Amino acid sequence: MDTLITGLTIFVLALFAGFEIITKVPPTLHTPLMSGANAISGITIVGALLAAGSERDGISSWLGLAAILFATVNVVGGFLVTHRMLSMFQRKSRTDS
Amino acid sequence: MNSALINLGYLGASALFVAGLKGLAHPRSAPRGNLMGATGMLIAVALTLLDRRMVNFHAIAVTLAIGTAIGATLALKIQMTAMPQLVAVLNGLGGGASVFVASVGLLEFRDATVPALNHFTVAAVASGVIGAVTFWGSLVAFAKLQELITDNAIRFPGQQLVNLALVAAVGALGLWLWLVPEPHAAYWLVVTVSSILGLLLVLPVGGADMPVVIALLNSCSGLAAAATGFVLNNNVLIIAGSLVGASGLILTQIMCRAMNRSLIDVMTGGTQATPGNGRTEDIYRGRVKAASPEEVAPLFDAARRVVIVPGFGMAVSQAQHIVAQLAELLRGRGIEVEFAVHPVAGRMPGHMNVLLAEANVSYDQLKDLEESNASFNRTDVALVIGANDVVNPAARTDPASPIAGMPILDVDKAATVVVVKRSLSPGFAGIPNPLFVDSKTIMLFGDAREMVQAIIKVLKEA
Numbered sequence: 001m002d003t004l005i006t007g008l009t010i011f012v013l014a015l016f017a018g019f020e021i022i023t024k025v026p027p028t029l030h031t032p033l034m035s036g037a038n039a040i041s042g043i044t045i046v047g048a049l050l051a052a053g054s055e056r057d058g059i060s061s062w063l064g065l066a067a068i069l070f071a072t073v074n075v076v077g078g079f080l081v082t083h084r085m086l087s088m089f090q091r092k093s094r095t096d097s
Numbered sequence: 098m099n100s101a102l103i104n105l106g107y108l109g110a111s112a113l114f115v116a117g118l119k120g121l122a123h124p125r126s127a128p129r130g131n132l133m134g135a136t137g138m139l140i141a142v143a144l145t146l147l148d149r150r151m152v153n154f155h156a157i158a159v160t161l162a163i164g165t166a167i168g169a170t171l172a173l174k175i176q177m178t179a180m181p182q183l184v185a186v187l188n189g190l191g192g193g194a195s196v197f198v199a200s201v202g203l204l205e206f207r208d209a210t211v212p213a214l215n216h217f218t219v220a221a222v223a224s225g226v227i228g229a230v231t232f233w234g235s236l237v238a239f240a241k242l243q244e245l246i247t248d249n250a251i252r253f254p255g256q257q258l259v260n261l262a263l264v265a266a267v268g269a270l271g272l273w274l275w276l277v278p279e280p281h282a283a284y285w286l287v288v289t290v291s292s293i294l295g296l297l298l299v300l301p302v303g304g305a306d307m308p309v310v311i312a313l314l315n316s317c318s319g320l321a322a323a324a325t326g327f328v329l330n331n332n333v334l335i336i337a338g339s340l341v342g343a344s345g346l347i348l349t350q351i352m353c354r355a356m357n358r359s360l361i362d363v364m365t366g367g368t369q370a371t372p373g374n375g376r377t378e379d380i381y382r383g384r385v386k387a388a389s390p391e392e393v394a395p396l397f398d399a400a401r402r403v404v405i406v407p408g409f410g411m412a413v414s415q416a417q418h419i420v421a422q423l424a425e426l427l428r429g430r431g432i433e434v435e436f437a438v439h440p441v442a443g444r445m446p447g448h449m450n451v452l453l454a455e456a457n458v459s460y461d462q463l464k465d466l467e468e469s470n471a472s473f474n475r476t477d478v479a480l481v482i483g484a485n486d487v488v489n490p491a492a493r494t495d496p497a498s499p500i501a502g503m504p505i506l507d508v509d510k511a512a513t514v515v516v517v518k519r520s521l522s523p524g525f526a527g528i529p530n531p532l533f534v535d536s537k538t539i540m541l542f543g544d545a546r547e548m549v550q551a552i553i554k555v556l557k558e559a
Contacts, residue, residue: 004216007327007335014336017115018343024122027440027465028454030348030447031180033121034315036131037344038187040114041319043138043337044194046107046145047329051201052160053151060201061153065160067197070190072164073171078187079135080172085180086131088454089124 032085039078045071106144107333113137114337118344124460141333177455178412181445185238185311191318192231195325196288199224202328203284218280220327222271225284226291227321233295235314241304242444248304256301257365263294298364305409305486307444309352309363316345348446355440355466357492357503381521384534387542390551393515396539397556400477402433404469406506407449408442410483410518416545420482421456423549426556436462437469437479437506439487470507479511481532483518483545489530499528514538517548 025033048071052064113133120130146157175183199221241248267290274283302310319341326334353360397403405424411417424434436458438449450463464472473479481488484506492503508514509532516538523529532538541548 003330004327007330007332010332010335011323011327011339014339015343018118018340019347021115021118021122021340022344022347024119026122026124027351027438027447028450028460028463029121029124029127030351030440031184031445031451032127032131032447033118033344034184034312034348034446035180035187036121036134037118037341038184038191038315038318040118040134040138040337041191041315041322041341042187042194043114043141043334044191044198044322044325045138046141046331047198047202047325047334048194049142049145049151049157050148050329050331051198052157053146053148053153054201054205055152060204061156063197063201063204065156067194067201068157068160069164069167070194070197072161073168074187074190074194075138076165076168077172077183078168079131079138080169081175081180081183082131083128083135084172085177085451085454086124086128088177088451088457089460090128 029086029089032082032089035078035085036082039075039082042071042075042078045075103144103148104332106140107331110137110141110144111333111336113140114340118340177417177452178415179243180451181307181311181443181448182239182242184445185235185242185314188311188314188318189232189235189239192228192235192314192321195224195228195318195321196232198325199228199328200281200284200288202325203280215275217328217330218275219271220324221280221284222274222287223324224321224328225288226267226271227317227324229288229291230295230298231314231317231321233292234299234310234317237296237299238302238307238310238314241299241302242307248307250303251300256297260294260297263290263297266290267294301365302363304444305441306356306363308441308446308448309349309356309360311445312345312348312352313360313364314345316342316349319343319345352441352446355504357500381529381534385521385540386538387540390541390548391555393539393541394552394555394559396478396513396515397427397432397480397552398430398559400427400432402435402472402476403427403478403480404435404437404473404476404508404511406437406439406442406469406479406481406484406488406508407453408439408482408484408487409444409448410545412443412448412452413483414545414547416482416549417452417456419546419549419553421453421458423553423556424458424462426553434462435464435469435472437464437466437473437508439466439484439506442484442487466504466506470510473507473510476511477513479508479514481508481514481516481518482549485518485523485530486528488532489528490535491528491531494531508532509535509537512537515541517541517543517545519544 323338
């Protein structure tokens with residue numbers, strides 16, 4: 001029961017922190033926010049690694065490997081495409097020069 | 098490796114996620130923020146791999162390599178106009194991963210000597226349900242955005258009842274899973290029913306409502322990860338998942354507010370009226386002023402202030418570069434040019450901003466709804482490119498309109514409105530737009546890119 005309460009405490013506090021932080025993101029960055037946040041939600045990769053790496057029967061490791069594949073595409077694709085978009089926002093407008 | 102050390106490392110990763118998202122508050126600090134998030138992820142993955150319980154290293158390394166290759170290829174090759182599709186796919190994959198991880202978590206409980214703690218089972222069901230809905234819902238969203246299936250709302254009689262029945266079935270199966278000693282088969286049954294639910298929930302959503310659905314699925318992918326965190330009793334999953342869940346919820350709320358609709362309304366395909374085409378044409382007949390690029394171009398030369406309003410039509414014809422070129426040309430002639438971006442313009446939150454950023458438009462020229470509306474009355478020309486409902490004054494004037502009360506860009510307050518549009522076909526709300534017959538409006542019928550190109554040509558020759 002203690003682990004549940006600790007988990008719930010963390011969950012609720014992180015939700016509030018999330019609300020506070022995200023409200024400050026300007027609309028112009030909403031797409032990179034989605035892709036970047038999505039990459040962060042790929043944290044499931046940690047669970048996937050634990051599942052695939054546990055000393056268990058075949059099914060577990062196959063399910064774990066499938067999860068690793070999904071989550072890796074999610075993480076790598078998400079962070080990279082966010083980086084690509086954000087670097088476009090960095091370029092100075094040609095008209096400014 | 099010491100589990101306390103690993104958990105401290107996870108804490109560091111969580112802190113980097115929070116700080117990284119905070120960095121997204123400004124375009125200048127955003128790349129560093131994203132890098133911090135990626136670093137946090139790298140730390141979390143590296144620590145997990147160092148965990149002494151790890152076996153099966155070879156297969157894991159190969160899978161990681163394949164996933165990295167696929168992810169990198171997608172991210173580097175994707176066209177900016179196809180960004181909504183990519184985000185939909187990535188959301189779905191996150192949800193799918195949670196389904197698998199939670200199922201392994203359940204298998205572990207079965208083997209544990211102590212009976213599975215109940216809340217772990219509940220969390221596993223939540224992971225499976227949210228994850229499966231996210232996965233299949235995202236695939237439908239992808240298919241709609243990629244136009245593999247129609248992006249119109251797909252509805253059948255009794256749809257809400259079927260959905261309710263599915264939700265009830267998921268609940269009952271979840272309860273059963275809790276009671277039976279062999280929960281694994283029950284788990285996959287829950288996942289199967291949730292998958293059907295995911296399909297049916299997104300099918301009735303029309304193309305222009307996509308920003309809401311993508312934001313919602315984004316939130317779900319986070320919540321699925323958080324639920325998986327409860328299954329594995331892993332705090333970094335809970336923290337990262339709930340941050341993303343919160344982020345998606347805020348975006349969903351912003352999108353709904355920008356359409357003056359409730360989430361339920363969007364998800365059920367609610368108020369979409371679809372009057373026959375004939376009626377629409379009757380309303381417009383004889384009252385629309387159409388012109389050629391040659392006739393329109395001098396308006397820009399005479400203007401002191403021009404506001405460009407991009408919509409999904411700009412994305413469809415890949416016109417962002419040529420539009421940016423027009424803005425640059427006008428600015429070079431001493432004309433003040435700004436872009437007015439409606440929150441739901443395009444197919445996902447911030448869609449137009451990314452396209453214009455790709456075309457080298459500086460972010461300080463992109464104005465949001467409120468800023469733009471404050472300035473239309475001193476604007477000489479408002480150039481609407483492939484947008485329809487977000488500039489429909491009926492939202493303001495006609496209380497009976499399906500979009501009544503929706504905050505719109507008040508382009509009709511500008512001295513002249515030029516609308517570039519392929520035809521008079523109605524927008525997503527399926528209603529006529531009085532703006533098109535306004536006395537100050539000039540319609541330019543044609544492909545956005547070709548029309549803007551033609552205007553530039555005339556301006557340069559003049």
